[in-house]
Amino acid sequence: MAYPADFEKALQIGRPPTIGALFPHSKALIVSGKVIDRAMLAKGKAIALAANGRNYFVIRGVLMAAQRANAAVIIEIAKSEGGRSAYCAVNYWNMARIVDSLCNELGITVPVAIHADHYGIKNETDLAIAKVEIPSMFEAGITSIAIDASHLPDDQNLLSNLEITPFIPSWAGLETEVGEIKGKAGLSTVSEARFLIQGLNAHGIFPDWIALNNGTTHGIEASDAGIQVDLTSQIHAAIADYRVNGAQHGTSGNSSERLREIAQKTATTKANVATALQMISWGLEINDYGNAQLDTDGNFIKVAGEGMSEELWAEMVAYADAKGWKKGDYKGLNLPFENKLLAQPREIRDRMAKRVEEFAYRIMTEVFNARDTAPLAIQAIITANSHDLGAKGQRIEDPAAWTRELIIQRATCLCSDKGPTGNFDD
Structure with missing residues (x-):
């Protein structure tokens, strides 16, 4: 296969050194998340589109959609999905290998970032583990990460990020991230976001993205209440000088x-996009909100002839019923059934990925306006002449005003409502 000159140049200089070491002969353009931004x-x-690759078919379908849309794309997995206590077979340590293999098999030439989403830090133990675990993840092909210490008080969130x-x-x-994703409870505020970004800036840390609790939740929604656009816009405007973009969860x-x-x-x-892609790959009926539809008895609706086989779906439902799982617990089916999904006939495997492709392509082109962003990502690499595009922002804040002691003191002046306590991991 002949590749365009710009692609070959980007392949030569645009892959991070960890990716080059893992896949020295690869034609997959795996890049830093900065490139996609x-x-x-x-x-x-x-x-x-940052697609949570909860199964192989989601990853395959999203990559096909990105190639079709000529769009730069992110494949990711969250700590709860793919960390050490994962409920998915895809994880932080094998995701890059799956993406690289699929890109070479399918002839994917769009840039792809491998993102470790929601790397949660909730206490000192998590922090200690992170210092060992995070380097191992980058050695395994991760090229982008979300540090999520939003479960902690504001000063500890900032200090954990710094550490x-x-x-x-x-x-x-x-x-x-500032503000746990809890729906309409515990909404992020301008002062919280500025506190986090200013404190990082003072220490020479310039994030590409900030995630907020702006009114949405993870998983299956019970209503169409969701993202508060005005709140999001207000917070983004308040941190515009720091050149940090938004990550919508x-x-x-x-x-x-x-x-x-x-x-x-x-x-x-x-x-x-996570839950919707999982449900689509399985062959469940969804609405425009990405929510799986329920029948009059409150059961998921499996579309005949789409997604997995009807026999395997019946087995999955029986498994969930035996465990007494609610609909939101069905994500736990990913790990025990991944190999059974992969063991289905080719035509069924292909239609699972194709269903994801069609949905992802529509989102990329008709909703996210991401069509033809792949050449722009490649050009960014060529202009920088490096895999490292550097930071968008520059230091504005005085480090002397953001010592550990002053961070703790400043945090006492923040007005915020963290909402209810509980486990809000995806």
Whole structure:
């Protein structure tokens, strides 16, 4: 296969050293998350699809959609999905290998970032583990990470970010988070977001993205209440001088129209899609909000002849029933059934991926405005002449005003409502 000259140049200089070491003969253009962010900025009012690859078919389908749309894309997995206590077979340590293999098999030439989403830090033990675990993840092919210490008080969130950032390669995409994703409870505020970004800035840390609790939730939505566009826009405007873009979490449960508003009215360049893609790959009926539909008895609706076989779906439902699982617990089916899904006939495997492709292609082209961002990502690499695009922002804040003691003192002046306690991991 003949490749364009710009692609070959980007392949030569644009892959991080860890990727080059893992896949020395590969034609997969696996890049830093910074590259994807810059491509969306170059197009303007564009958002990269960040697909949670809970199974092989989601990853395959999204890559096919990205190639078809000529769009730069992110494949990711969250700590709860793919960390050490994962409920998915895809994880932080094998995701890059799956993506690389599929890109070479399918002839994928669009740039792809491998993102470790929601790397949660909730206590000192998590922090200690992270210092060992995060380097291992980058050695395994991760090229971008979201440090999520939003479960902690604001001062501890900032201090945890400061403590863990030295273990992240400087070339990698970096996301930070303020406000746990809890729906309409515990909404993020301007003062909280500015506190986090200013404190990082003072220490020479310039995130590519900030994630907020802006009114949405993870998983299956019970209503169409969701993203508060005005709140998101207000927070993004308040941190504009620091050149940090938005990462939108929990898109399932939000209409296409609301997601278009996020693209048009905010500084968002990354949007996570997880539950919807899982359900689509399985062959369940969903609505425009990405929510799986229920029949009159409150059961998921399996579309005949789409997704997995009817026999395997019946087995999965029986497994969930035996465990007494609610509909939101069905994500736990990923790990025990991945090999059974892969063992189905080719025509069934192909239709699972194809169903994902069609949905992802529509989101990329009709909702996120990401069509033809792949060449912009490649151009960003060539212009930089490096895999490392550097930071968008520069230091504004005085480090002397953001010592540990002053951070703790400043945090006492923040007005915020963290909402209810509980486990809000995806």
